Amino acid sequence: MHSNLVQYIYGIADNTLILGxxxxxxxxxxxxxxxxxxxxxxxxxxxGQTRSYYQYAAKLQGGEATEDTLAFLRNERxxxxxxxxxxxxxxxxxxxxxxxxxxxxxxxxxxxxxxxPDATLNAIxxxxxxxxxxxxxxxxxxxxxxxxxxxxxxxxxxxxxxxLWTFTAxxxxxxxxxxxxxxxxIGADVTKLKDAYYTEVSQILEEATLQVPDIKYFQKGGKQGxxxxxxxxxxxxxxxxxxxxxxxxx
Amino acid sequence: MKNWPLWEVxxxxxxxxxxxxxxxxxxxxxxxxxxxxxxxxxxxMEGVSIWVVPSTAVTASNPENNGEFFEPAKDKAYRHPTFYxxxxxxxxx
Numbered sequence: 001m002h003s004n005l006v007q008y009i010y011g012i013a014d015n016t017l018i019l020g021x022x023x024x025x026x027x028x029x030x031x032x033x034x035x036x037x038x039x040x041x042x043x044x045x046x047x048g049q050t051r052s053y054y055q056y057a058a059k060l061q062g063g064e065a066t067e068d069t070l071a072f073l074r075n076e077r078x079x080x081x082x083x084x085x086x087x088x089x090x091x092x093x094x095x096x097x098x099x100x101x102x103x104x105x106x107x108x109x110x111x112x113x114x115x116x117p118d119a120t121l122n123a124i125x126x127x128x129x130x131x132x133x134x135x136x137x138x139x140x141x142x143x144x145x146x147x148x149x150x151x152x153x154x155x156x157x158x159x160x161x162x163x164l165w166t167f168t169a170x171x172x173x174x175x176x177x178x179x180x181x182x183x184x185x186i187g188a189d190v191t192k193l194k195d196a197y198y199t200e201v202s203q204i205l206e207e208a209t210l211q212v213p214d215i216k217y218f219q220k221g222g223k224q225g226x227x228x229x230x231x232x233x234x235x236x237x238x239x240x241x242x243x244x245x246x247x248x249x250x
Numbered sequence: 251m252k253n254w255p256l257w258e259v260x261x262x263x264x265x266x267x268x269x270x271x272x273x274x275x276x277x278x279x280x281x282x283x284x285x286x287x288x289x290x291x292x293x294x295m296e297g298v299s300i301w302v303v304p305s306t307a308v309t310a311s312n313p314e315n316n317g318e319f320f321e322p323a324k325d326k327a328y329r330h331p332t333f334y335x336x337x338x339x340x341x342x343x
Contacts, residue, residue, distance in 0.1 A: 032254075032276065033275075033276075033290075034275050034276060034277065034286035034289065034290055035286075037289050037290050037293070038285070038286065038289040038290075041289050041293055137285070138285060141281065141282070141285065145278070145282070
């Protein structure tokens with residue numbers, strides 16, 4: 001009976017899980033020690049948020065579901081994250097670009113969600129806002145540094161933003177479960193955040209002396225469980241231990 | 251990133267205490283130094299305030315001069331206030 005609410009929670013929590021996993025891949029591989037620690041810090045923030053959402057979703061589902069079964073034992077099609085967050089760490093510019101394009105959206109979403117009458121969602125949103133405000137500060141600072149840095153850094157971040165731009169429209173796509181939650185006033189109507197998102201992103205890109213991409217073709221699918229080819233590899237890494245040694249724990 | 255200057259980091263662990271030196275890090279400018287310090291030195295709730303100072307702004311004593319700088323103080327025990335009788339109630343001095 002809670003299936004739409006559970007799907008709605010996946011739509012938020014799968015984003016934080018998959019983005020956290022992508023950032024976690026950089027652990028020990030950051031461009032230098034300081035940035036390495038900063039990015040894995042963000043990964044841990046996102047995983048912490050994911051746990052709160054999954055614990056709630058598992059409780060709503062009842063039965064055998066736990067936060068771990070939701071994270072490790074679902075099939076690819078059952079993950080409802082947007083395509084943006086599963087894009088690979090092609091280079092530092094892509095990691096920063098992906099983070100920036102998600103952080104701006106993430107903060108706008110949480111600011112809405114903190115007003116939800118659903119006490120759990122509302123509490124998770126309130127707790128996460130401080131963390132995500134810092135994520136946005138970190139990624140938008142780096143956008144400006146790379147954009148307004150050397151010729152090479154400018155070219156690299158511009159290319160990353162151009163490539164990732166096609167995934168931004170999906171952030172505002174709503175599934176049937178989303179629409180049901182909005183009609184019950186539990187969920188946030190993200191279509192209302194679209195103008196604020198593109199205004200803010202454009203402002204920061206301009207400050208970074210970057211071009212706002214003029215691309216009208218957008219990709220979507222993640223929210224329906226139709227993912228890019230990168231997702232299978234990511235899940236293979238993420239799920240390996242639980243699939244190989246079921247129920248193992250540390 | 252290899253050419254980033256070095257910064258000294260000072261963290262105040264709680265209000266009322268002084269900032270203490272806790273280490274150094276690389277950053278291209280002061281803002282980044284502050285953010286890096288936040289992530290490297292305060293992620294386990296070690297602080298409520300951070301200062302960062304360019305390492306080049308620190309003038310340090312030369313270890314070669316340690317003899318003339320520090321050794322003359324060694325035999326001047328009378329500079330410590332150790333010749334007072336303290337009341338018994340006073341602890342932790």
